[in-house]
């Protein structure tokens with residue numbers, strides 16, 4: 393399946409504008425591989441005809457699915473382990489001390505994918521905080537509609553719960569549906585809310601303002617897909633939604649720098665976590 397250079401540059405521009413995903417022509421093979429299943433699914437005679445349809449109807453279902461296909465949704469429960477140790481040993485104790493003045497503890501999983509990160513946060517909170525279901529709220533957002541639907545459904549395959557999840561937590565927080573399906577228990581689900589949100593949309597702050605200010609934000613393994621300017625925009629938008637003194641976890645090597653926000657790197661468990669110093 394070939395793609396003419398005109399269509400290829402259209403797609404690259406479209407992905408960049410809509411998701412921030414920075415690609416060049418050398419990624420044509422990746423675009424072909426990711427979009428091929430949709431050609432079959434939607435019954436097009438060629439990939440090029442399908443691209444023409446995406447171009448005609450940028451807000452349609454096919455275009456949304458194409459964007460979904462291009463994002464990398466790889467995730468797992470308790471990914472990298474240390475953020476959850478930091479929550480448990482350092483941040484939750486700190487927040488609990490101030491909780492009377494702060495009210496609910498609000499945590500945002502800002503590229504939540506299929507929900508494993510948000511549920512891992514909720515599990516950690518449930519174990520460390522009495523009555524976590526009424527004192528902690530976790531918001532999971534992602535640009536991918538399919539991922540958010542999956543996260544809301546809260547049913548994970550055997551292979552997914554085996555990756556990173558201690559057996560004791562599986563027993564405590566999941567109900568087995570059948571040989572290959574585990575559902576997150578109601579108590580945990582009631583702590584977590586999922587919704588679609590695009591980190592590079594200028595409307596992000598307005599969309600999520602009613603949940604803010606967040607005490608802690610996870611924005612991991614997504615900043616790498618953005619260019620420098622978009623990264624700064626995302627970091628500034630996160631700052632607008634975070635309380636001063638709030639913390640931000642990024643993926644390994646994802647540096648934090650905003651144009652209008654200032655962050656310092658604080659080390660916990662020998663790893664950097666970002667703390668918001670100022671918003672302007």
Ligand SMILES: C[S@@+](CC[C@H](N)C(=O)[O-])C[C@H]1O[C@@H](n2cnc3c(N)ncnc32)[C@H](O)[C@@H]1O
Pocket residue numbers: 410411412413463464465466467468471502503504505506509533534535536539589590591592611612613614617643
């Ligand atoms: C590799 S996953 C990381 C999931 C999780 N944070 C983790 O570290 O395991 C990256 C996620 O970022 C999402 N994403 C990509 N571009 C985005 C954007 N512009 N706004 C919001 N989410 C985006 C993708 O849909 C994907 O689910």
